[in-house]
Amino acid sequence: MAERSFAKEVQDLWIGEGETFRGEGILGITKALLECGVGYVGGYQGAPISHLMDVLADAQDILGELDVRFEANASEAAATAMLAASVHYPIRGAVAFKGPVGVNVASDALANLASGGVTGGAMLIVGEDYGEGSAIMQERSHAFAMKSQVWLLDPRPNLVSMTKAVRDGFELSEATNTPVILELRIRACHVHGTFEARDNQRPPLSVREALSAPRRDPSRLALPPFAYAHEHEKVESRWPRAIEHIMDNGLNERMGPKNAKIGVVVQGGLYNTLNRALERLELADAYGNSDVEIYCLNVTYPLAEPEFLRFCEGKDAVLVVEEGQPNYIEQALGGMLHRSDLPTRAYGKGYLPMAGEYQAPVMLEGLRGFLADHAPDMLSPALRAPNRSETEVPEIADAVPARPPGFCTGCPERPIFAGMKLIDEEIGPHQIACDIGCHLFSVLPPFDLGGTTMGFGLGPASNAAFDGGGERRAISVMGDGGFWHNGLASSVGNAVFNKSDNVIVIVDNYYAAATGGQDIPSSRSKNPTKQTGNSIEGAVRGIGVNWVRTIDRTYDVAKVRDTLREALTTDAEGPKVIIASSECMLNRQRRERPEKARAIAEGRRVLRPKFGVDEDVCTGDHACMRLSGCPSLTLKELDDPLRDDPVASIDESCVGCGNCGEVADAAVLCPSFYQADVIENPGRWEAARDRMTRRIIVWLQNRRAAKRLMFEEVAA
Amino acid sequence: MNDQFILPVGSFTHAEGLLKLSVHAVGGQGGGVLTNWIVALAEANGYYAQSTSVPGLAQRTGSTIYYVEMMPATETTPVLALMPAPGDVDVVVASEMMEAGRAVERGFVSAGRTTVITSTHRVYATSEKLIPGDGRADRERVLELTRASAKRTVAFDMHDFAKRSKSHVSASLFGALAGSGALPFPVESYVSVIEASGRGVAASLDAFHKAREAAQTGVDEAANAPVAKRAEVRGPEKKRAEWQRLLTRVEALPGPVAEMAKAGLRKVAEFQDERLAGDYLTTVEEAVAGDDADHMWLYSTTFAKYLANALCYDDLIRVADLKTRAARFARVRDHADPSDTALLRTTEYMHPRAEEVVGMFPAALGRKVEASPKLFAWIDRRVNKGRRYRSDGIVAFVALYMLGGLKPIRRFTLRDAQEREHREAWLSYARHLLPRDYDLAVEVLACRRLIKGYSDTHARGLSKFDLAMQGARKLEGRADAAEWLRRLRTAALSDPSDQPLRDALKTVDSFLDAG
Structure with a gap:
């Protein structure tokens, strides 16, 4: 069950010829896959491609009707390996995953897939996550495309171009017997737009039918001696065919005036940013009509040399707009010019920065610099030499606090790190290795725990050098997602085999929570197409761990602390594994809220917990926040001249998880926290007893009030 | 970014009717919903x-940006x-002040x-909450800078509007956007968009319309201000008469002292009784006698403030009393x-x-127990554990009620004796300083x-207090002593550990050694 449901949106996947599709980029890509008669789809969640997996998961009906197999693969490697179905069978297949790191994980399968080549179109849809909001820097799938000889598509970021790229990609793949990568930047995945739909196609040969008539061709095996032949085939046959296909079908675009003195070569994904920069330089309009000639690379690998050289004819200079480093495209184009007898010079990095996302101001500045040097007459005097002295932005940076992402309200992982912080204070600091996942927020305030994160499921493995032990044991943290992705073998198996003395904490929140709450093997939810409920404890015991403790309610901070202490001090040999389980609060709320609302409406007894702080008792030292960081635990200024500092306060977003009360207890902070449980539709006996108790309490309170001075706030 | 290329104003080629709008939100605030509505x-x-x-991941409580561009549709796709x-945005919508x-x-x-x-309310960042003192960013300054930077600003607490309509800030932001007239669309079509969204429509529309009207008419800031309150005193007639006498004495104090002492008096009376409140007032009056108007009564105002806080220490009796x-x-x-x-x-x-627990023992007995680590540890083992009391239930309530009724024995307890000693030492040091260095005496009180x-x-x-007092003693006699003690206090409040304070003390030592 994913955080975001696309159940409503997937209805748009049914539309056909003559209708207009309206929606998010990711949904459009899914629609295009169906229009292309894809036979199987799969992938692994991760921003910015998670929603594609969620869409596919929610689209089981339509996939089933079209006889398309959907697999939620265990990892990017597993997803890429699945494309093996297109090696011998003329079936189109597509898998999706996060580009950065995901392509690294997939590279083993990718190399082998590329070696033998494919019969049916095989497509990897890769989300590149480069700048703002990116969890991991992209290393560019470009290098992998070149290394394995896989073609790389980087379409313009609008739904028409992106869905066309899906069709083009399959055709290119089949025409050249080569898998292709379709690269989408994060904003393109989430762009809202429209395109004219076509009818969905059933796969001409379904995977089900293929099983009835198995095929094999040993020459396609990535094994010597065939692999040596593939190496030649790739460059002697597939590459030239690809370039021919790209040029014959006009996959790259030339725009603007012909035979201008200068030109710009741009990765398709950056085209809109380029056009806006040209617009601001008064050289283009909002419809892409430009005074500067543009060669838009919707396929960034391989590069079509003849096409590029034709573009350069009559040009003095071209600017290559290529995000990331190394500048593979600029180097390649420079080489082409060098081999030709054209006098054109190619520029790129220098006018544009080596690294970082090409955001609007970067693009504008790079373009202006290039034009000022090579076509100064195209710029108005004001644009050629702008007055730089004006500072429009006030000095405000110091006034605005940073707001990095963090644990959500009620997150069950927060108490795990509160417990870890307490144990650090008790027995000294520990070497802590982190992993990928929500729990990585532990490295930020208020916890400040952990110093490395080497990869998904690699947290414990990255503490391997410390496996031999020392004065204090090393601790590593890994999520349930990482555990099933890679961690069971690479981290836990590794620790067992090497007789590690360290402590491994597996954070089990029932989902792949960081990527949007997709189901994984240990999820507790009932999923009609997946086998969930597989035990992490059973798996680690099966692989040879003898010391395992399971905490089934992570909010019990004292228990977390005590279990950690035990793990850090026990005489038991081998790795000490703690499985800390509680459901991701985002998903839990999404599940429980409507249920509770329904129950209340139906008159059933429902308990709604909420926490509060007694502002009279709180002294405003904020010790609770230094062990929590919960968004709902916040500051409040009291209307009291005797108070200097704001007190703690719990706002209306509280979900009643209990973390703040437990922390106050475990760390012996203060008695100001209380839990207020509202019981809707109480039983008759319960309500009667409550009335009686309240009467007694009120009597006692009045009795005391009659003897003392009491102050009461009343409206003035 | 400092080196960025800034175009001179008026040099853009504006496409006909192209509007650029960005939404700045905190993850989880509904920025996505608002963006979908705008589209x-x-x-x-x-x-x-x-x-x-x-x-x-920015969704998880971090800053998020949504961006919308729109222009009248033509045959050609833009x-x-x-x-x-x-420099190229027409409308900025911010769901929180710092995001603006x-x-x-x-x-x-x-x-x-x-x-x-922009909504002017605050969702505090973690960095603001961790400071033991007051780490909040300056909201007024940011609002002022925002107003100064924009062509036009519509700013009020839209979160409060949403809360009162039992809706979300996205609805009141949408309302303020409609009311601002920044987009060339009629109100009815905003309403239809909300109606078509299908969930919580009535609440959303309520928040929408209230915020729209507020944006159109210009908000009375008072709309967001809490209702003014005053304290009413109840109790036996004799005690109320005594209280009135105390109030009359307070009124006789110089203006700023009176205001502070009034709050202090109430706090002390609530903590113990009118007798202790009377003692408090006498002490404050003594402080006033030694003070003068030339200093705006800063010493005695500070004295009144912190003496009240010092008198009302947190013991089991106070906590039990407050909770019952x-x-x-x-309030709960x-x-x-x-x-x-x-x-x-x-x-x-x-x-x-x-x-x-030992703090509640009679002073002499308590000191004996404290002197015996074994006995103390034995008691600790008996009592030291987390306890959950159902204060709405009769058993726990009565227990807390009785504990809260132990005020009469308070002045015989070990804790009271300890507090008294500590308080006296602190006050006498301030009194000692007063004729010598007025400002330093005030700072000592404020510590x-x-x-x-x-x-x-x-x-x-x-x-930390002890360290600051050591610093004060070292600084005595210097012209900048008060300034340095203030810096020591600021350092102490900036971090939960005493490291910044110790570092500041080292600086003090270094110039004292040098001097």
């Missing part, structure tokens, strides 16, 4: 609209940008062009907001230690702010 609104009015966002550019500030910081707000719609009061019951009810038919249960999270919290936090506060 639907534009499309309903014959515009071509494109929105993008960078969700990913090429629109996927991210806002500095961040938009200003990033250059998205231009004086000649940008309309800013009718006013507190009402207000916070949890149960329906008329619902029940309310209250569970107190407490964790007493031997220190608190009381360092003592707060319970258990370890309280112990750390005490040790």
Whole structure:
């Protein structure tokens, strides 16, 4: 069950010829896959491609009707390996995953897939996550495309171009017997737009039918001696065919005036940013009509040399707009010019920065610099030499606090790190290795725990050098997602085999929570197409761990602390594994809220917990926040001249998880926290007893009030 | 970014009717919902609209930006940008004050062009909450800078509007956007967009219309201000008469002292009784006698403030008393907001230690126990554990009620003796300084702010206080002594550990050694 449901949106996947599709980029890509008669789809969640997996998961009906197999693969490697179905069978297949790191994980399968080549179109849809909001820097799938000889598509970021790229990609793949990568930047995945739909196609040969008539061709095996032949085939046959296909079908675009003195070569994904920069330089309009000639690379690998050289004819200079480093495209184009007898010079990095996302101001500045040097007459005097002295932005940076992402309200992982912080204070600091996942927020305030994160499921493995032990044991943290992705073998198996003395904490929140709450093997939810409920404890015991403790309610901070202490001090040999389980609060709320609302409406007894702080008792030292960081635990200024500092306060977003009360207890902070449980539709006996108790309490309170001075706030 | 290319104003080629709008939110605030509404609104009015966002992990309570471009639809599909550019945004919508500030910081707000719609409420960042003192960013300054940077600003607490309509801030932001007239669309089409969204429509529309009207008419800031309150005193007639006499004495004090002493008096009376309040007032009057108007009565005002805080220490009696009061019951009810038919249960999270229990012993006995670590540890083992009390239940309530009724024995307890000693030492030091260095005496009084919290936090506060007092003694006689003590206090409040304070003390030592 994913955080975001696309159940409503997937209805748009049914539309056909003559209708207009309206929606998010990711949904459009899914629609295009169906229009292309894809036979199987799969992938692994991760921003910015998670929603594609969620869409596919929610689209089981339509996939089933079209006889398309959907697999939620265990990892990017597993997803890429699945494309093996297109090696011998003329079936189109597509898998999706996060580009950065995901392509690294997939590279083993990718190399082998590329070696033998494919019969049916095989497509990897890769989300590149480069700048703002990116969890991991992209290393560019470009290098992998070149290394394995896989073609790389980087379409313009609008739904028409992106869905066309899906069709083009399959055709290119089949025409050249080569898998292709379709690269989408994060904003393109989430762009809202429209395109004219076509009818969905059933796969001409379904995977089900293929099983009835198995095929094999040993020459396609990535094994010597065939692999040596593939190496030649790739460059002697597939590459030239690809370039021919790209040029014959006009996959790259030339725009603007012909035979201008200068030109710009741009990765398709950056085209809109380029056009806006040209617009601001008064050289283009909002419809892409430009005074500067543009060669838009919707396929960034391989590069079509003849096409590029034709573009350069009559040009003095071209600017290559290529995000990331190394500048593979600029180097390649420079080489082409060098081999030709054209006098054109190619520029790129220098006018544009080596690294970082090409955001609007970067693009504008790079373009202006290039034009000022090579076509100064195209710029108005004001644009050629702008007055730089004006500072429009006030000095405000110091006034605005940073707001990095963090644990959500009620997150069950927060108490795990509160417990870890307490144990650090008790027995000294520990070497802590982190992993990928929500729990990585532990490295930020208020916890400040952990110093490395080497990869998904690699947290414990990255503490391997410390496996031999020392004065204090090393601790590593890994999520349930990482555990099933890679961690069971690479981290836990590794620790067992090497007789590690360290402590491994597996954070089990029932989902792949960081990527949007997709189901994984240990999820507790009932999923009609997946086998969930597989035990992490059973798996680690099966692989040879003898010391395992399971905490089934992570909010019990004292228990977390005590279990950690035990793990850090026990005489038991081998790795000490703690499985800390509680459901991701985002998903839990999404599940429980409507249920509770329904129950209340139906008159059933429902308990709604909420926490509060007694502002009279709180002294405003904020010790609770230094062990929590919960968004709902916040500051409040009291209307009291005797108070200097704001007190703690719990706002209306509280979900009643209990973390703040437990922390106050475990760390012996203060008695100001209380839990207020509202019981809707109480039983008759319960309500009667409550009335009686309240009467007694009120009597006692009045009795005391009659003897003392009491102050009461009343409206003035 | 400092080196960025800034175009002279008026040099852009404005496409006909192209509007650029960015939404700046905190993850989880509904920025996505608002963006979808804006897109639907534009499309309903014959515009071509494109929105993008960078969700990913930023959704988890971090800053998020959504970006929308729209222009009247034509035969040709426009090429629109996927991210806002500095100096090139028409409307900035911010769901929180600092997010508006961040938009200003990033250059998205231009004086000649940008309309800013922002809620002025705060969602505090973690960094602001961790400071033991007051780490909050300066909201007024950011609001002022935002107003100064924008062409037009619509700013009020839209979160409060949403809360009162039991809706979300996205609805009141949408209302303020409609009311601002920044987009060329009629109100009816905003309403249809909300109606078409299908969930919580009535609440959303309520918040929408209230915020729209507020944006149109210009908000009376008082609309957001809490209702003014005054304290009414109740109790036996004799005691009330005594209280009136105390109040008359307070009124006779110089203005600023009187205001502070009035609050102090009430606090002390609530903590103990009118007798202790009378003692408090006498002490304050003595302080006033030694003070003078030339210093705006700063010494005696500070004295009145921190003496009240020092007198009202947190012991078991105080906590139990506060937790069993009718006013507190009402506050809990207000916070949890149960329906008329619902029940309310209250569970107190407490964790007493031997220190608190022994603190309740008679002073002489308590000191003996403290002197015997074995006995103390034995008591600690008996009492030191987390306890959950159902204060709405009769058993726990009566126990707390009785504990809260132990006020008469308070002045015989070990804790009271300890507090008295500590207080006397502190006050006599301030009195000693007063004729010698007025400002330093005031600062010494203000150092009381360092003592707060319970258990370890309280112990750390005490040790910070002691360190600051050591610093004060070293600084005595210097012209800048008060200034330096203030710096020491600021350092102590900036971090939970005493490291910044110790570092500042080292600086003091270095110039004292040098001098």
